[in-house]
Amino acid sequence: DVKVTQSSRYLVKRTGEKVFLECVQDMDHENMFWYRQDPGLGLRLIYFSYDVKMKEKGDIPEGYSVSREKKERFSLILESASTNQTSMYLCASSSLEAGGTNEQFFGPGTRLTVL
């Protein structure tokens, strides 16, 4: 089974702190994604990566950056956390397989609270 793990389930940080959210997948997937999930707003794509060292902005990249130095690891960075970044953060991965289904496999999420 594909496994996507996230470094923390719950995280509490203070305004202005630099925050690192880590995601690791064990299925050699090319694509990795970071979403945030807020009530009534669904899943919104922050950044994604389709290869090592490659990154693309999603719908809401402002205030975030990402790093992908290894294929299995994709990090989300909040350079200076703000209270409006309090949210559930979900990481996902997928693979480009011939005739594939474009299925994304999600981690359990990190609930970040910024005080």
Place this chain on the structure above:
Amino acid sequence: QQQVKQSPQSLIVQKGGISIINCAYENTAFDYFPWYQQFPGKGPALLIAIRPDVSEKKEGRFTISFNKSAKQFSLHIMDSQPGDSATYFCAASTDIYSGAGSYQLTFGKGTKLSVIP
């Protein structure tokens, strides 16, 4: 921005009843339509998916109905059970070989389903 509009936002169904969630899309290049199921404290997981060359796909109690001309698709849960209580997301993407960005999924905003005994 490509959108997928999902309704209703929340749904309460009696045990044994039929749950119906609807989605509509605008981009005619979409050709893969999955539904994801998310239980509290968990990440979403693929439930069922359809391509537009068929009008219906059934897996157990879950059925996707697809209307290409209306650009709409829906999830039907037959004989709904309390264990089906979860948040459901519809999504859409272009074929994975269509070009750059096609591996993205555009998600609806979700429907919170509660099945009461």
